[in-house]
Amino acid sequence: MIDRKPVIVVIGSLNMDIVIEADRQPQMGETILGNKITFLPGGKGANQAVALARLGARTVMIGAVGNDAFGQQMIASLDREGVDTSGIKIVDGEVTGLASILLAQGDNCIVCIPGANAHCTPEDVERNLSIIEAADMILLQMEIPLDTIRYTITTAKRLGKRVILNPAPATPLPADLLEQVDYLTPNFSELQILLETNEGNVTELIKQMQVRKVDHIIVTQGDEGATFVGQDGLVGRVSSHKVNVVDTTGAGDAFNAGLAFSIAMNESLKDAVFFANATAAQAVTKYGAQNGMPNIEDVKKLLSEL
Template structure:
């Protein structure tokens, strides 16, 4: 392709089926919720849409089904400004996320992978031209790990910066971690990768960042929700980035907005801590509106301070 990309996302595209609840049901219990809302989502789709809405040149490698959800998702990504040359169609259902949102804006999510599970290393090979034209390649774990590793290798071979968001948490090979610059995790994902049982924070984020660096990534970003984020690199430099204080409406997809903004600023030459300062503001903007992609700011929007 004649024009390069700021960010190429290799990942999942889902239809988010969202219901608001006053409280989540206990096992065997039924509760009433709000009307069902359907939003475009998926960790990969969200990141691509967020980066494009912020003015980035963005491409995506993903699969959708040949169902109504697939058509809906293709249209949403096109509307956001994402290049769809490698958004592939698979016979069968698209990926779907079942999301409940509580009154505090926090969410619980169950993902049915659908077509996302069929994104393979051969698809990566076919998209090598797009991947090699990217400044940053963003990866997540809602697609098969062999595919993620193939994309990381292709990106690294082309000199692109590899960003891996360990979402949802899953075991990954050391080779993949060694290509990450940065590895992006929240506290639960960090605890999982470090083998801290139960996914609970058992130590300070700065200590967790140091332990994560020992696993091999070139740099680490730990997202801290309303408390912002922490960055660390192999030099030992640790930076805590505070987040703006905003009213929380819906946290769905806010982490994806953060990662997308981080990738875009890294693609444009920002240092890691500078990129994280911008990313926490984009993430704060995203929690102030319902939904995922519909909540993401555009380049001309004023961000929270």
């Protein structure tokens, strides 16, 4: 690994997570009683930024929050984690993004309200160009406008920067955009959405995605681990790490942060996926997305036990 801390820029969403715990998920049209409600800082972008900072990266967040109490709390929370928040703008007359999360039986379902995240624009990326120029890695998700994602990827490639795109929530993407992505990290259902199909196993779908000229594809599969393919065309598999699962809300965000950190530290794709799996495994042992993000010592401890 390189000695210095990598510089990773996260461009994405900031949400206040409204977490409701219940014994089970209700059926459509059914009302049930919940057990607990908690307000937690979240959003895929902010979650990944916190995870990267705890792993030891110099992390910069670019995004947008509303001019409200939740927005102030989001920025303060990131500041406490050591994330550089100079790239976060405050949007007057708009609410901070919200996510309603139902936790039941060890799993979750989520409904997001974009709010200020919809105002994260290409102009915000351009305004923070010096930050991107200094980055070792750019990490993106899809809770911000597609125009901003496209502009960021095009700008990053022009500057010779590596890009990880976590396509969540997924939507079909044009081929000219995908071929500029260095690392694509869908889960299996997101991969199906990207390819607009519900047929084929993970290996078959990865081969279909390779036709889109993505350099590296990493498909997360929950407790089944992750399947990946690099520029050599060889498909590999990393098993999951068995842990006591408390809350899976931030698992994908922890995985992407671990992957970005490890790749920025010049690890091989296989080692990076192994490290990312361990990061996600540690994250799900604690309650809350950002609260559960592990520090580098936690991940190293788990790796040493494997």
